[in-house]
Amino acid sequence: MTTVTLTEFRNHASGMFTRVENGETLVVLRHGRPIAEVSPVEREAESRTSWKKPALRLTAKGAALSSAILEDRSV
Structure with a gap:
């Protein structure tokens, strides 16, 4: 972990x-006190976002709903 001043940052x-992209974590200091930590994004966290994945296609066994409705109407 490397410390840098706010002005330097x-x-x-x-x-x-670029340093952060290469895996380094930086602690930003203001007046000698840490105010922020800049670190690379965890790749595991990116792979866990299920909303980015395509939805599963659901299928039901048996007759189609439209067929059941037409059959019910004819009775």
Whole structure:
């Protein structure tokens, strides 16, 4: 874990984010006190987002609903 000042982080943000992309965690300091921790995104967390996956196609066994309705109407 590397510490950087807020001014350094602001002035070199692009390079700091490159370091984070490469797996490094940065702690940002303001007046010597930690105010933020910038770390890479966990890949496991990305794979757990089920709403991004296609929905399962549901199928029912037996006659189609439209067939059942037409049959019921003819009776």
